[in-house]
Amino acid sequence: MVSSEYERRSAARFATFDQDGNGYIDREDFSAAAKALLAEFGIAARSDKGQALYGGAEAFWQGMAGIADRDGDQRITREEFVNGAVKRLRDNPDRFAEIARPFLHAALDLADSDGDGAATVADTMRVLGCLGVQPEVAQAAAASLDTDGDGKVAEGEIITAFARYFTVPE
Secondary structure, eight states, X not given: OHXXXXXXXXXXXXXXXXXXOSSEEOHHHHHHHHHHHHHHHTOOTTSHHHHHHHHHHHHHHHHHHHHHOTTOSSOEEHHHIIIIIIXXXXXXXXXXXXXXXXXXXXXXXXXOTTSSSEEEHHHHHHHHHHTTOXXXXXXXXXXXXXXXXXXXXXXXXXXXHHHHHHHOOO
16 A cells, blocks of 8 residues: 555654654754764854755754644654655655755755765765765665766755655655
């Protein structure tokens, strides 16, 4: 049954956001992801790139909380995530992409070492690793994002893939 498989997969995706593994997603999980990315790329939190990343993380948190935090306690449980965010966004992956865009744009900017608007596949793997993706999965995912085979991953590729990862049942 697609629905139960979709819910199982969605519950597994929950762990990607629950950075500290405490059983719920909150603002601190988004801040922890930003902090890990800044450390990985050696960028100061008070720099323009650091502030953009923290601002993107906050915008992402606010968007997710607005959709999924049904009881208003500033925490998203696994049930709220599966029954709230994922079901609401399943029919509109573009909405999810827009919620994630500020954070993903800022993360890409950290990983874009030459300023050409794209990150190398290797740096994309580093970003995914900071977000808790296992190395072998990060390698396969980063390589698959390089749709034109140029060794780079552009923002549009990342945002589309990220939205599909969380909203498409297959």
